[in-house]
Amino acid sequence: MSDEFDAWNSSKWFKSTWHYGVPVFMSTSNNNSGVSNGNLWIKATLNENNPDDRWFQTARIHSRAKTSYPMYTEARIKAAHISAYNTYWLNNGDINNRDEIDIIENNSKPSCNCQPDFPNQMNSQYFQADDSKTPQTIRNYGNFLRSDLAATNPLRHVGWNEDYHTFGVWWQDSKHIQFYLNGQPAGSVVVGEDRNGNTYSEREFTRELEIIFDLWTNAADYLGGLPPKSDLNDNSINTMYIDWVRTWTLEDE
Template sequence: MRFSTFKFQVIILLLGLAHGQLYAQPTPPEGKKWIIEKSLSDEFNGSFDTNKWSKSTWNYKNTPCEMVTQNAGVSDGNMWIKATLSEKDSLWFKTARVQSKSKISFPMYTECRIKAANISAYTTYWLNNGNANSRDEIDICENNPKPSIAAQTKIRPYTLYSQYFIVKNGVTERNHSEEQKRRPDTRNLSDKNPAKGKKWNEDYQVLGCYWKDSKNVQFYINGEPAGSTNSKQDFSLDLNIIWDLWTGPFDYLGGLAIKEDLKNSQWNTMYVDWIHTYKLENIKN
């Protein structure tokens, strides 16, 4: 029986290596183990699972974005969100948002295999619950591989904007200045990391978030630690998992998308191959 188990583990290891990448959750605390949270995990091998995910049509303010349900779906083993050009003068960036129906709190770990759209827009993967005046938010992935602001083309395509917000009664706490300076850059990753030196639209990467406790969050790129945060206030809300694709006339986004780029079906879509989310459970015996 032990030999059979060993053989099985070897087979799994070889399959992972053959696939080109091998991922593991962070080491759980002593006496704990990770178990899958099925309501927040999906291989996206079938159709869009309406038991797990919904399509939100809430729009960002002061942007040309219009969230529509038809611009997100599941096909060919991926959940996708695409941006298309609308004939509307003010809301010409037609896009979508996918949000979990379940919520989760710390301690937890979530990771997804994601590829950015090749347009000047934020491809996102984040956790949120609340509104502008009262919310907790953890941004795992905000990246723009093709900024329309020329001065940002040498930095932003390689940078992952991972951060947090705690907003109570309209007062915002976000990353400390030193944490902001340590944003992960793919060019600074270890040589063994598949994302080393790549722009976010070039290939799929596994981005992860270990929400350890009420104040600490650790981020990962393909299993490699890639930035962390430590808040002053406590995170106090259960959060939804969200993906969306959006643009706006702001420096912090990299600039507005180019309208012609939205007509290119090879560029205008972000993809999520899978998402795995875990929670901790006591080890028995």
């Protein structure tokens, strides 16, 4: 679950084809993802020949290994500058039963005119779904504004697409999740607590999780809206880059 991305390592990573909603088409093509120049990259391209109007062709990369708390993972990422989520997340399960930690779902160029904070906001959250419980799904946000970094942090006012930023999460235990941005604590969440610290569920994270990177979009306002199709033909903005990912587990000395 650590890689400097000097070459594609199929013993560590694989590509999947669960598409999300329209217009996303997840592809295993080497035109949409790969490793070169010391980066894992994921590119969104225009393909209007895909079925069901899935013209946003892109990719998702999973780690083969899984890990659990206590652990810390971080990655150095430069965002694609299109209206889409550039993601780095941990997951195990499906829509009905899963534990999920979204380290980032960042959109540097929302098109909907309804998410003015997105170019400055590190979108971080958790989900847990259990179809045997009520409510089935619990979630909470730990979003953080890059402008709230220390004044001495050199990346404080640098856009997600303008340079590489280092994003991380310290998964402390079954309840506590602390996010990091460029070496500083960012947002945090406690499983089963609301944003005011009130407990509404005793549920815990219990699954080992894999690392996932992907690039995807949707017309919904919560994501920031769809990019113009012309952006997908612009190779200067349509690609997400991951310089490295590094993952540690806590061990007794």
